């Protein structure tokens with residue numbers, strides 16, 4: 428078996444106020460997998476994600492990215508390997524043009540000149556935003572800004588792309604376009620979402636976190652059709668949505 432891209436073992440974490448948000452979480456994601464991280468509000472999903480690039484540390488257990496432990500001394504390389512796309516694209520876009528925003532990360536890694544331009548345009552091409560390179564990000568629609576936010580992370584050539592609620596605030600067409608883009612990327616993906624049809628569309632495997640514990644780790648269709656699991660952990664499909672008619676993606 429290959430070295431997991433993401434290897435979380437026995438991760439436990441309490442916030443400074445004493446609230447225990449994670450209890451011995453294990454999560455292994457292998458190269459090329461697309462995994463949905465599901466769970467009700469307050470389950471610990473964000474807390475887990477913030478451990479993947481060392482924004483949060485200090486709990487018990489371990490996290491490694493392609494064999495490299497998430498530790499203070501490795502943080503620069505860990506943050507290149509783990510690309511997190513936050514829910515609000517405006518958290519990631521703060522410069523005058525799309526090109527500058529996408530260039531920011533790789534320029535910090537020392538890329539310049541033609542190599543930097545190539546890196547930027549490749550990332551923008553991957554999300555279908557190359558024609559917008561010289562536009563100010565704040566002139567773009569929410570869906571376009573979300574795609575540029577994905578490009579800022581892809582430009583770092585990460586080993587794992589972590590997306591927090593990628594389908595939120597998107598109209599149906601933008602939602603579908605982003606799904607097509609994400610499916611076309613040759614990257615390991617972990618997607619936090621409450622949008623269960625999106626999880627089924629994009630991720631062959633789903634992990635359910637509830638009250639800080641992993642309570643399921645299985646084929647997404649199996650998770651979404653397990654009525655007692657769904658009810659016990661406040662997971663609800665949209666009215667009239669039958670996951671069986673969509674089916675599961677090949678693993």
Ligand SMILES: Nc1ncnc2c1ncn2[C@@H]1O[C@H](COP(=O)(O)OP(=O)(O)OP(=O)(O)O)[C@@H](O)[C@H]1O
Nearest residue numbers: 442444446448466467468469470471472473474475
């Ligand atoms: N800074 C903090 N201090 C104390 N407790 C916190 C803090 N941040 C989060 N928590 C608590 O930790 C638990 C897990 O929160 P977390 O944000 O990780 O859940 P989540 O699964 O991402 O929820 P959501 O789906 O609502 O985003 C919750 O009970 C939350 O109230």
